[in-house]
Amino acid sequence: MLEVRELRKSFGNNEVIKGIDLDVNDGEVVAVIGPSGSGKTTMLRCISFLEKADHGMIRLDEHQSDIVTISKKQIHEMRMHMGFVFQAFNLFANKTALGNVMAPLTIARRMNTDRAREMAMGLLKKVGMDQRARYYPGQLSGGQQQRVAIARALASGPSVVLFDEPTSALDPELTGEVLDVMKQLAAEGTTMVVVTHEMQFAREAANKVVFMDNGVIWEQGEAGAFFEQPKTERALQFLRKQ
Numbered sequence: 253m254l255e256v257r258e259l260r261k262s263f264g265n266n267e268v269i270k271g272i273d274l275d276v277n278d279g280e281v282v283a284v285i286g287p288s289g290s291g292k293t294t295m296l297r298c299i300s301f302l303e304k305a306d307h308g309m310i311r312l313d314e315h316q317s318d319i320v321t322i323s324k325k326q327i328h329e330m331r332m333h334m335g336f337v338f339q340a341f342n343l344f345a346n347k348t349a350l351g352n353v354m355a356p357l358t359i360a361r362r363m364n365t366d367r368a369r370e371m372a373m374g375l376l377k378k379v380g381m382d383q384r385a386r387y388y389p390g391q392l393s394g395g396q397q398q399r400v401a402i403a404r405a406l407a408s409g410p411s412v413v414l415f416d417e418p419t420s421a422l423d424p425e426l427t428g429e430v431l432d433v434m435k436q437l438a439a440e441g442t443t444m445v446v447v448t449h450e451m452q453f454a455r456e457a458a459n460k461v462v463f464m465d466n467g468v469i470w471e472q473g474e475a476g477a478f479f480e481q482p483k484t485e486r487a488l489q490f491l492r493k494q
């Protein structure tokens with residue numbers, strides 16, 4: 253469903269993504285792990301067109317394009333089918349939790365307000381935030397804000413949801429509630445790519461692990477097998493340090 257081929261990205265003469273191939277199948281939860289600076293965030297940003305890649309091909313469902321020459325229209329089309337949850341919660345401060353989740357529905361999907369409100373409330377309920385629908389982000393904890401951000405990412409009915417360390421800005425006691433929501437989504441068959449330092453989450457919720465180091469994917473495969481017996485010395489050493 254999501255296929256990336258030969259992705260390359262340099263900053264100046266520093267090549268940080270060195271020709272990587274990524275495959276994400278329908279319903280799969282892919283944990284992307286690896287040392288700091290290995291290019292995990294850059295990879296996600298290239299896939300979501302927040303960063304312009306230097307080379308590569310991307311396919312999402314029936315849409316396929318060269319990642320460099322892709323048109324604005326095609327980018328828009330592909331982004332409509334992706335959800336994003338990043339480290340910083342990025343909610344609109346001047347909108348309530350409900351307003352934040354409704355925004356993609358009324359704006360991008362041009363849904364009428366009543367229908368959007370109903371759907372947004374359903375999504376807030378899913379992440380356990382329906383009781384706080386009328387709160388503004390500033391009145392919510394980090395964990396609550398991140399759960400609203402997850403509801404918002406789901407609003408457009410994406411084919412795949414991309415997460416970049418969704419819990420790393422949270423106090424430890426708030427991490428669990430966000431990971432629980434993510435595990436629930438995983439169990440429901442939501443297709444997810446999750447960059448994470450939470451090995452426990454990767455072990456419990458991921459079907460597949462992508463291990464990155466120094467701009468290269470060294471291993472990509474079934475999660476159980478990876479944790480049981482990584483194939484590369486790099487991955488072994490990385491896991492020992494966790």
Ligand SMILES: Nc1ncnc2c1ncn2[C@@H]1O[C@H](COP(=O)(O)OP(=O)(O)OP(=O)(O)O)[C@@H](O)[C@H]1O
Nearest residue numbers: 263264266268286287288289290291292293294295
């Ligand atoms: N905008 C930028 N300009 C220049 N260099 C950048 C930029 N963004 C990232 N880099 C470099 O690209 C490399 C990969 O960074 P990236 O943020 O993708 O790593 P990461 O795997 O997400 O690390 P972490 O686990 O710490 O989040 C790093 O060497 C970083 O310094």
Ligand SMILES: [Mg+2]
Nearest residue numbers: 292293294416
């Ligand atoms: Mg990162």
